[in-house]
Amino acid sequence: xxxxxxxxxxxxxxxxxxxxxxxxxxxxxxxxxxxxxxxxxxxxxxxxxxxxxxxxxxxxxxxxxxxxxxxxxxxxxxxxxxxxxxxxxxxxxxxxxxxxxxxxxxxxxxxxxxxxxxxxxxxxxxxxxxxxxxxxxxxxxxxxxxxxxxxxxxxxxxxxxxxxxxxxxxxxxxxxxxxxxxxxxxxxxxxxxxxxxxxxxxxxxxxxxxxxxxxxxxxxxxxxxxxxxxxxxxxxxxxxxxxxxxxxxxxxxxxxxxxxxxxxxxxxxxxxxxxxxxxxxxxxxxxxxxxxxxxxxxxxxxxxxxxxxxxxxxxxxxxxxxxxxxxxxxxxxxxxxxxxxxxxxxxxxxxxxxxxxxxxxx
Amino acid sequence: xxxxxxxxxxxxxxxxxxxxxxxxxxxxxxxxxxxxxxxxxxxxxxxxxxxxxxxxxxxxxxxxxxxxxxxxxxxxxxxxxxxxxxxxxxxxxxxxxxxxxxxxxxxxxxxxxxxxxxxxxxxxxxxxxxxxxxxxxxxxxxxxxxxxxxxxxxxxxxxxxxxxxxxxxxxxxxxxxxxxxxxxxxxxxxxxxxxxxxxxxxxxxxxxxxxxxxxxxxxxxxxxxxxxxxxxxxxxxxxxxxxxxxxxxxxxxxxxxxxxxxxxxxxxxxxxxxxxxxxxxxxxxxxxxxxxxxxxxxxxxxxxxxxxxxxxxxxxxxxxxxxxxxxxxxxxxxxxxxxxxxxxxxxxxxxxxxxxxxxxxx
Numbered sequence: 001x002x003x004x005x006x007x008x009x010x011x012x013x014x015x016x017x018x019x020x021x022x023x024x025x026x027x028x029x030x031x032x033x034x035x036x037x038x039x040x041x042x043x044x045x046x047x048x049x050x051x052x053x054x055x056x057x058x059x060x061x062x063x064x065x066x067x068x069x070x071x072x073x074x075x076x077x078x079x080x081x082x083x084x085x086x087x088x089x090x091x092x093x094x095x096x097x098x099x100x101x102x103x104x105x106x107x108x109x110x111x112x113x114x115x116x117x118x119x120x121x122x123x124x125x126x127x128x129x130x131x132x133x134x135x136x137x138x139x140x141x142x143x144x145x146x147x148x149x150x151x152x153x154x155x156x157x158x159x160x161x162x163x164x165x166x167x168x169x170x171x172x173x174x175x176x177x178x179x180x181x182x183x184x185x186x187x188x189x190x191x192x193x194x195x196x197x198x199x200x201x202x203x204x205x206x207x208x209x210x211x212x213x214x215x216x217x218x219x220x221x222x223x224x225x226x227x228x229x230x231x232x233x234x235x236x237x238x239x240x241x242x243x244x245x246x247x248x249x250x251x252x253x254x255x256x257x258x259x260x261x262x263x264x265x266x267x268x269x270x271x272x273x274x275x276x277x278x279x280x281x282x283x284x285x286x287x288x289x290x291x292x293x294x295x296x297x298x299x300x301x302x303x304x305x306x307x308x309x310x311x312x313x314x315x316x317x318x319x320x321x322x323x324x325x326x327x328x329x330x331x332x333x334x335x336x337x338x339x340x341x342x343x344x345x346x347x348x349x350x351x352x353x354x355x356x357x358x359x360x361x362x
Numbered sequence: 363x364x365x366x367x368x369x370x371x372x373x374x375x376x377x378x379x380x381x382x383x384x385x386x387x388x389x390x391x392x393x394x395x396x397x398x399x400x401x402x403x404x405x406x407x408x409x410x411x412x413x414x415x416x417x418x419x420x421x422x423x424x425x426x427x428x429x430x431x432x433x434x435x436x437x438x439x440x441x442x443x444x445x446x447x448x449x450x451x452x453x454x455x456x457x458x459x460x461x462x463x464x465x466x467x468x469x470x471x472x473x474x475x476x477x478x479x480x481x482x483x484x485x486x487x488x489x490x491x492x493x494x495x496x497x498x499x500x501x502x503x504x505x506x507x508x509x510x511x512x513x514x515x516x517x518x519x520x521x522x523x524x525x526x527x528x529x530x531x532x533x534x535x536x537x538x539x540x541x542x543x544x545x546x547x548x549x550x551x552x553x554x555x556x557x558x559x560x561x562x563x564x565x566x567x568x569x570x571x572x573x574x575x576x577x578x579x580x581x582x583x584x585x586x587x588x589x590x591x592x593x594x595x596x597x598x599x600x601x602x603x604x605x606x607x608x609x610x611x612x613x614x615x616x617x618x619x620x621x622x623x624x625x626x627x628x629x630x631x632x633x634x635x636x637x638x639x640x641x642x643x644x645x646x647x648x649x650x651x652x653x654x655x656x657x658x659x660x661x662x663x664x665x666x667x668x669x670x671x672x673x674x675x676x677x678x679x680x681x682x683x684x685x686x687x688x689x690x691x692x693x694x695x696x697x698x699x700x701x702x703x704x705x706x707x708x709x710x711x712x713x714x715x716x717x718x719x720x721x722x723x724x
Contacts (some may be wrong), residue, residue, distance in 0.1 A: 002388075005396030009403045012604055020398050024389040026364075028382050034367030034380050038563040038609065041371045041686065072435035074565065075586055079599035082584040110584055120472070142454065196601055201400040203436060203565040203603030222444040222472055224437055238440035239558055241565030241603060242374055247400065321396070352520075 004105065005106060006346040009021060009324035010153050010299060010337045012196040019250045019341075029123070034113035037246045040074075042239050050242075051235065054249035058354065061252060061261055064185050064208060064249060071207040072235045072245050077175045080122050080192040080205060081107040085114035085173055087217045087227045088190065089144045096120040096143040098163060100329060101128045102186045103173060111147070128155040131295040132162055144216075145169040151177035153197075154297030154328040156335065162187055169213065179255065179341055181265035189213050195244060197298070198340045199240040200251055204244035255340070264340055271338050271347045272297040285358045303333035311333060313357055322350055370663060372515050372699045373538065373688035375409055381612045383701075392586040399608045402505040404601050412604075413597065416611035423614060424621055424686040426547050426570060433569040433589075434552040434597045434607050439537045442554040442567060443469040446533055447476035449579045449589045450552065451506045458482040458505040460525060463490045463514035464692060465535060468613060473509070482508060489693075490517040497525055506578075507551060513539035515559075516690040518697065519656040520662030524549055531575065539660050540568065541617065543627035551575050559660070560702045562613055566606035617702070626702055633700050633709045634659040640713045647720045651693060665695035672696060675719055684712055 006016040023037075030037055033046055040046055051249050064070070073079075084107070089095050093115030097108045099122035107231045111117045118140050121132035139146060146165045151158045153176040162170060162183070169189030178193040185191070187211045196202035209227060217228035229237050255264060276295060279286040289301035304310045310333055317325050327333040338347055369376040375560050385399075395408055402408055403483055417432045426432070435441075446469070446471050455477030459470045462482035473479045478483060480502050480639045483494035513520045515538040524532060524545070531551030540555040547553070551572045558564035571589060579590035596642060617626060641648040641664050651663035668671045672695055679687050689695040700709055 002391035002393070003396055007397045007401055009397075009401065009406075012601065013563055014401050015398065020390050020400070023400075027386040028379075029366050029448050030365035031364070034365055035369045035371075036377065038382070038385075039369055039371065039374055039376050041374060042564065044371075074438070074603075075441070076436070076600045079436075080587045086584075106548055106585075113582070194601060201603075201605045202404065202601040203606060210456065219411060220475070222448075222475060223468075224441045224444060238438045239374065239556060239564040240565075241436075241606070243563045243605065244565060244603070254420060314617060321399065335442055 004236065005321040005323055006343075008336045008338070008351065010197075010328070010335060011194070012202045012339045013337055013339050015200070015247070016251065016254045016341045019247065023247060023248055026077070038243055040242070042236055042242050047242055052250055054245055054252055057252035057256060058206075060064065062180065062183065062185055062208075063253055067210055067212075068185065069211055069214070069231045071209065071230050072240050073205045073207060073230060074203065074206055074241060076194045076338050077103070077173055077192060078106070080173070080207075081110040082113070083225050084147065084190065084192070085111040086221060087178055088169070088171065088213060089115045091141060091217060092138065092144050094118065094143055095161060096140055096146040096168070098122075098132065098146065098148040099124060100131055100149050100157060101155045103154070103175070104147075104149045104154065107147060107149070107173060118143065121334050124164070128152060128157065130291040131157050131159050131291060133329050136255060137163055139165060139168065140304070141168070143168050145171045146173045147173070149173045151296055151298050153299050153337070154331055155289060156180050156296045156299040157290045158296040158298065169210075177296075179261060179264070180268050180298060182261045195248055197337075200247035201244050203241040204248060206248070253308070267344065268297045268338075268340065271342065271344055272300060272345050274351055275300050275336060275338070278284070278354055282358055284355075285362060286354065289333065298337060298339055300336045300338065301327060301331060301333060307332070311359070313354075316357065317350075317353060320353060322346075322353065367683040367685055368705075369685050370700070370704070370710065372559075372690070372697060373556070374564045375699055375701050376703045377609070378564070378616045378703045379612065384612055385609060387628045394671055397628045400605055402604065404604050407719065412608050412611055416607055417617070418613065419614035420568075420616060423541065423617055424545065424547055424570075429572055429574075430547065431570065431573055431576070431593045433592050434602050435567045435569060436603060438536055438556045438564070439465070439554060439568055440468070442535070442569075443472040444475070445474040445587050445589070446509065446552065446554070448583060448587055450533065450575060451477045452578060452580060454504060454506050456480065456502065456505055458478050458501055458508040458530070460484070460494065460499065460508065460510040461486060462493055462511055462519060463517045465514065465516070465537070466511045467704075469509060469535060476584050480505065486611055488512060490519065491651060492653040493519050493521050495549065499518065499525055501527060501530065503528070503530070503532050507533045509533045509535070511535045513537075513658055513660050514633070515661050515699070516693055517650045518661040519650060520658035520660065531572075539658075541623060541626070542630050542660060544623045557610055559699075562609035563606050565603040568610070568611060572689055607721070608615060629706065630659045630700075630702065633704065633706055634662060636709050636713055637662050637698060637700070640716055644716075645718055647724060648716065660699060660701055662698045662700065663689060663693060665694060669694070671723060674723065678719065679712075680714060682715060684708075684715065
């Protein structure tokens with residue numbers, strides 16, 4: 001068994017070791033099949049079972065009812081920035097966007113190619129340190145939908161509760177916190193997530209779409225950009241990323257075995273609390289980027305007094321087996337991404353390391 | 363080591379056993395890295411080395427010069443059916459399409475959403491049994507490009523030599539025969555291929571684009587649909603299918619070790635000849651679908667006297683460890699897909715099986 005280190009990458013990110021072991025065991029040939037998962041037709045009985053079970057397990061984990069369809073597409077959240085407005089903005093061609101970070105801004109950029117974007121709220125003036133409060137939202141009752149980003153990977157903020165939007169369909173980019181806790185899916189019209197943080201490897205986009213939203217997709221849309229086509233074909237209009245869907249299925253089974261999303265949330269909360277406590281009790285040596293009431297459980301962003309000190313910490317941490325702690329270039333500092341699969345022991349060890357570093361360099 | 367069977371799937375399809383073994387060995391953690399290929403950032407040094415080497419090896423295998431850029435995108439050939447006309451059809455908004463099968467037709471359907479499509483030739487009236495002759499092509503000298511499908515997976519036909527199109531840029535969907543032999547890339551303006559036949563697992567689209575074609579991409583295009591963006595960002599504008607690119611890199615190294623594409627072609631020719639010889643010498647018991655001068659080396663399509671007999675053969679073949687021989691529903695009969703990684707022994711064994719079947723059921 002090869003040695004593994006602590007991987008704080010923001011995505012693609014750490015996966016459960018049990019999932020990696022299972023995938024490794026069967027990569028040459030699936031048991032009793034004589035072919036690798038990499039080699040089988042997406043229209044085979046074996047793959048049908050894989051995708052059907054993955055969907056059923058995800059529906060069960062998130063308590064999704066039959067008003068919704070689940071899709072596995074390609075192109076990441078970035079392609080959804082275009083597909084969402086192309087499909088869901090007509091016929092009124094206007095939508096509300098709540099801007100809480102770089103990814104929301106990218107979503108806005110593509111939506112503007114399709115129609116009118118109303119910025120319902122933005123915290124850009126405060127370097128995206130917080131999530132806007134409900135009373136700050138300026139919603140247009142005529143909007144085709146309201147779009148928000150549930151967790152902001154780069155700035156390390158998170159919506160603890162989705163915005164209240166009345167009868168306007170709620171659309172969410174949940175790429176970096178999908179499956180980290182239970183959410184009430186019935187409040188949403190559309191959820192999308194790149195798989196490469198909490199679900200599996202890169203190359204799959206997971207989508208939850210309320211069936212009545214599909215009616216908005218015009219026949220004039222390019223086939224591969226049309227949700228209606230993908231729903232009618234159960235994600236198999238063309239060849240999907242079969243291996244990625246297989247791994248997502250294994251991750252869903254791992255989550256079920258763990259006790260589901262409430263159990264997952266408790267573990268995530270414990271991990272994040274440990275790290276935030278270390279920051280808060282450092283007497284200002286470590287400074288969290290996000291405001292306390294907006295802190296992400298997935299991406300913990302913080303700074304030291306100087307860039308030089310930050311570089312020193314990152315270099316020493318990397319040498320000690322803590323990989324991927326450098327913050328995104330737009331925020332600087334450090335970022336510890338501790339998604340579902342990140343082990344508690346890794347957070348404990350990082351906290352010890354940070355305390356020792358402060359003692360030596362305080 | 364798990365037992366493997368003969369996999370004649372049209373795609374996703376058989377991969378080299380050496381590639382599967384290497385990927386399996388390192389799936390839990392890449393040597394010396396402590397993280398799985400499934401978990402590493404697409405912006406890490408490790409992945410940079412993987413994508414850089416994959417591109418260099420593919421450039422070397424196909425003797426691609428520096429006038430071209432290589433891309434690894436998502437969405438399969440199906441998304442290229444839209445991206446090609448969206449990027450390359452303006453400003454004249456007309457293009458020539460040579461229609462040689464179901465996939466060409468799908469490409470035409472999307473191109474018509476963008477501009478005027480001139481069907482330069484089609485063999486649909488003959489159930490796509492052959493590739494049109496050069497003198498049959500009715501090319502428009504004003505066309506933005508000429509599009510053709512180099513190998514037709516469903517009907518089992520193949521262009522032995524690309525069409526002569528003068529100065530009009532030549533665009534090719536090479537999904538099912540890329541890397542099966544040397545081609546003169548300098549004759550092409552744009553080549554695209556879903557990876558899941560000769561290159562790797564599904565979820566990656568390989569693209570060769572002549573640099574001067576990039577200028578056609580308008581800034582008004584949606585970001586993810588814009589070739590210029592992907593070229594400028596070396597396929598890393600967003601997170602690509604990292605694992606798929608890793609496997610493609612391993613396949614390229616396997617091809618180089620084998621002796622390159624001329625060696626690969628000799629093996630492919632030998633395999634296809636064996637199977638076609640069996641068909642031709644069966645006294646009409648097995649009837650090839652494609653005309654002899656258009657026969658594909660990748661997908662061998664044939665029929666028996668009745669559907670019942672075809673079903674019997676498929677059932678007995680499957681039981682004997684020959685998987686995936688059922689023809690596509692639009693052609694019926696049988697199809698043996700024998701891509702690069704399909705072993706010669708498998709073809710020999712299938713031929714023996716077919717001869718024995720004929721003797722028993724003749």
